[in-house]
Amino acid sequence: MSEQFDRHSGEVPSTDSVFPNHVSSRSLQGRSLVTLDDISLPQIKDLLDRAAYIDSHRREVAHTCDGRVLATLFYEPSTRTRLSFETAMLRLGGQVIGFAGAQLASVSKGESISDTLKTVSNYADIVAMRHPKEGAALVASRAASVPVINAGDGGHMHPTQTLTDLATIRARKGRLTNLTIGMCGDLTFGRTVHSLISTLCRLGQVDFVLISPDELKTPEYILERIDASPTCTYRETSDLGEVIGDLDILYMTRVQKERFFNEDDYLRLRDTYILDEEKLKAARPDMAILHPLPRVNEITAGVDQDPRAAYFEQVRNGMLVRMALESALLGDELPGYQVRKEVQA
Amino acid sequence: MKVTSIVDGIIIDHVQSGTALKVLHYLHVDPTSTRLALIMNTDSHKYGRKDIIKIEESDDLDLTALGFIAPQATVDMVRQGHIVSKHKPDRPVHLVNVISCVNPRCVTSVERGADQCFHLDDSGVYRCDYCDEKAEL
Ligand SMILES: [Zn+2]
Numbered sequence: 345m346s347e348q349f350d351r352h353s354g355e356v357p358s359t360d361s362v363f364p365n366h367v368s369s370r371s372l373q374g375r376s377l378v379t380l381d382d383i384s385l386p387q388i389k390d391l392l393d394r395a396a397y398i399d400s401h402r403r404e405v406a407h408t409c410d411g412r413v414l415a416t417l418f419y420e421p422s423t424r425t426r427l428s429f430e431t432a433m434l435r436l437g438g439q440v441i442g443f444a445g446a447q448l449a450s451v452s453k454g455e456s457i458s459d460t461l462k463t464v465s466n467y468a469d470i471v472a473m474r475h476p477k478e479g480a481a482l483v484a485s486r487a488a489s490v491p492v493i494n495a496g497d498g499g500h501m502h503p504t505q506t507l508t509d510l511a512t513i514r515a516r517k518g519r520l521t522n523l524t525i526g527m528c529g530d531l532t533f534g535r536t537v538h539s540l541i542s543t544l545c546r547l548g549q550v551d552f553v554l555i556s557p558d559e560l561k562t563p564e565y566i567l568e569r570i571d572a573s574p575t576c577t578y579r580e581t582s583d584l585g586e587v588i589g590d591l592d593i594l595y596m597t598r599v600q601k602e603r604f605f606n607e608d609d610y611l612r613l614r615d616t617y618i619l620d621e622e623k624l625k626a627a628r629p630d631m632a633i634l635h636p637l638p639r640v641n642e643i644t645a646g647v648d649q650d651p652r653a654a655y656f657e658q659v660r661n662g663m664l665v666r667m668a669l670e671s672a673l674l675g676d677e678l679p680g681y682q683v684r685k686e687v688q689a
Numbered sequence: 690m691k692v693t694s695i696v697d698g699i700i701i702d703h704v705q706s707g708t709a710l711k712v713l714h715y716l717h718v719d720p721t722s723t724r725l726a727l728i729m730n731t732d733s734h735k736y737g738r739k740d741i742i743k744i745e746e747s748d749d750l751d752l753t754a755l756g757f758i759a760p761q762a763t764v765d766m767v768r769q770g771h772i773v774s775k776h777k778p779d780r781p782v783h784l785v786n787v788i789s790c791v792n793p794r795c796v797t798s799v800e801r802g803a804d805q806c807f808h809l810d811d812s813g814v815y816r817c818d819y820c821d822e823k824a825e826l
Contacts, residue, residue, distance in 0.1 A: 456801045477796035479819020483803055498794055500820060 373675030376485035376492040379501045380543050388510070388543070394668035395511050395661065397681050402435070405667070408676045409438035415468035416442035417460065417484075418495070419475040424637070425495050425504075428659070429472040432666035436676075441468060458487035465489040470674055472666075473497075491673040493666075499535045504669065505636060506539045508662035512654055513593055515661060516632040521549035524590055528555040529597035529617050529642060531562040536636045537597055538566050545573040552578040553587050557613050560599070584617055588627045594619070596635045596642050596655075620644040627652065634658060692767050694726035694743045700765040700772070701742040701755070706730045708759070709740035711826060715754040715787065718744065736761075743767075754787045756780040757807075757815055757824060782809050784824075792822035 372387060380388065398405050414433035416426050421444055430440045457475065461484045464471060473484050474495040481494030481501065496502040514520055525544070527537050531554055541562075544550045552570060554562045561580065570578045581587055588594065596619055604610040618641060619633065635643060635655040647653055671678060692700065704712055709727050713720055720727075724745035733739035744750065755762060755778035766774045784807040790797045796819050797803050806818035815824035 456803075457796070458800065458802070475796070477799055478792065478794050478821075479796040479817065480800075482819050483796050483800055497796070500794075 372672045378481045378494045380503045391668045392511050395664040398667050399664050404679050407437040408671050409436035412438035412469045414440050415464050415471045417473040418444035421445035428662045429666050432663050457483045461488040505536050506543050507665040509540050511661040511665050512658045520547050523592045524551045525593040526553040526591040527595045530560045530599045531556040532560045534597040545569050545576050548575040550576050554580045555584050591631050594633050621646045692770050695745045696770050698745040698747040698767050702763045704740040704759050704762050706738035709742050715758045788824050790817040791825050792820050795820040
């Protein structure tokens with residue numbers, strides 16, 4: 345991966361000295377996205393810039409990927425994520441093929457991931473793949489001759505979810521640093537939380553408040569990652585009400601039933617951290633509430649009307665970052681995007 | 690120093706005591722058909738106890754796995770009954786098809802023909818390229 349980055353680094357335009365955070369999408373062209381650790385912080389920020397640009401230039405970008413074909417290979421069902429990837433390509437002017445869940449048996453007939461990707465590379469210009477096994481996206485990216493986007497590999501990595509979260513934080517707060525961010529719920533198994541923390545630690549200057557029952561605390565290796573960041577801090581608590589007034593962002597997570605051995609433990613822990621209108625009274629007026637969705641009952645329906653609720657906005661941001669990513673990996677420039685940089689300057 | 694048991698070959702010294710047979714396994718040395726000498730659980734100044742492996746005619750041996758299974762070992766080259774050189778095993782950044790991932794959720798447990806790839810992380814631990822699981826013996 346660094347080899348690819350080096351290969352393209354000579355092409356970075358000279359305006360980069362003026363815009364040190366800007367990296368040409370050409371540095372992402374032809375690459376796969378397996379984990380966000382594969383790409384640089386300037387590249388991440390550039391993708392978020394592109395997502396914001398797309399949002400305000402829907403008509404201008406509507407033909408960016410004319411004639412392109414996206415293949416969505418979903419070895420396990422995740423209708424929301426698949427719809428987001430597919431809508432993103434359709435809104436860029438491209439088309440979509442693929443399979444999901446039940447159709448899988450007839451399509452793959454027990455074929456290896458590598459063979460499937462070598463086949464699909466002949467049909468599609470780019471692939472989004474979800475698979476229940478950890479590391480499946482890396483296998484796919486090594487076999488494919490077109491870019492592969494990891495749409496989730498067995499709870500291992502889900503980079504577009506993290507991009508979505510970052511885009512939502514930035515849209516709401518105007519920045520990704522100098523924030524107090526509360527993570528609430530299942531912090532042991534919640535991989536979206538781990539990935540978001542890791543990426544925010546690369547950016548720096550975030551105070552994390554980790555809110556969970558003792559049974560679902562943040563794993564040690566994530567705490568070590570925060571410790572390793574010279575500008576990030578954390579504190580752990582089991583009481584949401586006690587800390588909610590300190591937060592710029594409250595990231596709620598789902599407590600998954602399949603993590604528990606018995607129903608009683610699940611019900612007790614699930615109901616411990618429910619966000620309702622009463623708890624929200626103590627929160628700042630400009631706090632933003634995020635949730636990767638779908639929710640079970642950890643946010644009551646009454647909260648949806650509160651202007652601090654940002655979780656349905658996240659869905660839109662998810663589509664926008666996928667539009668940014670698909671066009672960037674394909675090397676299809678967004679019409680007018682360069683102009684916006686000059687406006688920024 | 691005069692060497693016993695072998696004339697031309699290698700001595701793998703300072704192997705963690707009790708693990709010599711495992712080391713042979715990872716080096717793909719078949720003890721039923723190779724001329725070798727094993728000394729197990731002998732006294733060591735450095736480690737208290739250690740194993741020593743002496744292998745005759747070792748030129749074709751790939752020692753890559755040593756960096757993973759016995760990084761603290763010393764490899765002595767023996768020519769005509771004398772040690773002519775000593776070196777520590779390399780710690781290669783990548784190990785391909787040397788060890789297998791033990792994580793049942795790892796894609797390598799289902800993907801036919803997938804290479805078993807491990808890399809050395811910043812803290813000196815070998816991890817699966819696919820699922821990041823720590824390498825285990
Ligand atoms: Zn693995």
